[in-house]
Amino acid sequence: MNVPFLDLKAQYVSIKQEIDAAVGSVLSSCQFVLGAHVKEFEENFARYCGVKHCIAVDTGTSALHLALLAAGIGPGDEVITAANTFIATCEAISYCGAIPVLVDMDEKTYNINPKLVKAAITPKTKAIIPVHLYGRPAPMAEINAIAKDAGLVVIEDACQAHGATYKDRPAGSWGQSGCFSFYPGKNLGAYGEGGAVVTNDDAAAEFMRLLRDHGSKQKYHHDAIGYNYRMEGLQGAILNVKLKHLPEWNRLRRAHADRYRQKLAGANLMLPPPDDDSQSVYHIFAVQVDDRSRFQDDLKEEGIGTLIHYPIPVHRQKAYAHLTWPSYPVTERQAGRIVSLPMFAELTDEQIDHVAAAARRSVDL
Ligand SMILES: Cc1ncc(COP(=O)(O)O)c(C=O)c1O
Structure with a gap:
């Protein structure tokens, strides 16, 4: 798939x-x-x-x-x-x-x-x-x-x-x-x-x-x-035109996030935070894993696209090398661990289940 x-x-x-x-x-x-x-x-x-x-x-x-x-x-x-x-x-x-x-x-x-x-x-x-x-x-x-x-x-x-x-x-x-x-x-x-x-x-x-x-x-x-x-x-x-559909698309994204959570519960990866005062519309569904390149390769082999948001933090970019930066330990650590799973309104339950199963196989090896 x-x-x-x-x-x-x-x-x-x-x-x-x-x-x-x-x-x-x-x-x-x-x-x-x-x-x-x-x-x-x-x-x-x-x-x-x-x-x-x-x-x-x-x-x-x-x-x-x-x-x-x-x-x-x-x-x-x-x-x-x-x-x-x-x-x-x-x-x-x-x-x-x-x-x-x-x-x-x-x-x-x-x-x-x-x-x-x-x-x-x-x-x-x-x-x-x-x-x-x-x-x-x-x-x-x-x-x-x-x-x-x-x-x-x-x-x-x-x-x-x-x-x-x-x-x-x-x-x-x-x-x-x-x-x-x-x-x-x-x-x-x-x-x-x-x-x-x-x-x-x-x-x-x-x-x-x-x-x-x-x-x-x-x-x-x-x-x-x-x-x-x-x-x-x-x-x-x-x-x-699209604004009229946005509430339904956001509702679907939130439902997809819930399904990812259910299917990935207990797996050896970190899920995005659940809602509290902040209610997410899941533009991105980012998880954290220990061995990201293997994880991305494993998912790719199963036909699944992933991206990284963002692999190099701003303070590490050439464009900002002229400024002096302290270290940002949390940002730096997560930049090496985050990976974004497929997320869009039209995803089907079968697609989500396929991604979750592949993700589980990769991290629980
Ligand atoms: C957090 C954030 N800020 C600013 C921008 C800039 O938006 P645009 O690409 O429309 O200039 C983006 C878009 O990618 C973004 O994700």
């Missing part, structure tokens, strides 16, 4: 008629950049996240960049984030001339460790970016309390957490801004690049809208040096 890591085709086939109609409607309207479809998506996604504003952009990285600029982050400022994130979180900080200050992860949750956040605050710290890694919200109540005490802005990197909740409130609605990526493989994925910032802050929303479109509110009138971070009309229309 073949179980790919991700099957985007299966999802397209299941909603083909709706998608094809939406694409056709953009083509006949010729609103290829921003326009009515993007506006409609902004309204729908803001509602979905329980906030006032959504600013649709071209990527999650641009979303983070705009959110940081709207928070007034600039050269020399320090921004605290998770050591085990995707590099884009740090790149956005660097684009502002600010310095990423990494904090080790909590061993059990894969999220930033709030105790270490507190210890990393200096007079230069201006913001914290908790990352809802793998679709599981970081402990936002604790992080917001720390930020409030220290007078810091919180920007959520919710790029992997569309529809996840913390204490029943949507990811993205806890900070000053929440940033999302609609990269095709995400729980809510475009058919190309896409991103968005959501916020309840009217002034920040207006500033981000201005900056995403060359600093312009009115064509050829430029109030600021901005960027071309606009979302394409096709992506807006496609995301509008």
Whole structure:
């Protein structure tokens, strides 16, 4: 049996008629950049996240960049984030001339460790970016309390957490801004690049809208040096269709995670943390094993795709070799042990059982 890591085709086939109609409607309207479809998506996604504003952009990285600029982050400022994130979180900080200050992860949750956040605050710290890694919200109540005490802005990197909740409130609605990526493989994925910032802050929303479109509110009138971070009309229309299906897709992902848990109970590997205040939407189902390369080879032989999120932590990347880093023991240890199993809404029970059986055979040898 073949179980790919991700099957985007299966999802397209299941909603083909709706998608094809939406694409056709953009083509006949010729609103290829921003326009009515993007506006409609902004309204729908803001509602979905329980906030006032959504600013649709071209990527999650641009979303983070705009959110940081709207928070007034600039050269020399320090921004605290998770050591085990995707590099884009740090790149956005660097684009502002600010310095990423990494904090080790909590061993059990894969999220930033709030105790270490507190210890990393200096007079230069201006913001914290908790990352809802793998679709599981970081402990936002604790992080917001720390930020409030220290007078810091919180920007959520919710790029992997569309529809996840913390204490029943949507990811993205806890900070000053929440940033999302609609990269095709995400729980809510475009058919190309896409991103968005959501916020309840009217002034920040207006500033981000201005900056995403060359600093312009009115064509050829430029109030600021901005960027071309606009979302394409096709992506807006496609995301509008897919957003309607997202609650069901997330429900299925959560059910698949439960089935993996049942089938892997007692096996010699570490499972992702169960829900507590944080309710995951399982963008990634990452387990930890002792001998990862053998594990991946064993699964590959049984037709199963796996990936690693992420094999080299940001502070070990060449791109960040110019900064001096302490060690991050938990992040470094888990970077050599984590492996992500197939996870997408269209997975069948038989496929999950096949993956779990192969995983068990590999680790329980
Ligand atoms: C945690 C995290 N932050 C930021 C990004 C950047 O998003 P994008 O690839 O849309 O720029 C991603 C996407 O891969 C991500 O997973």
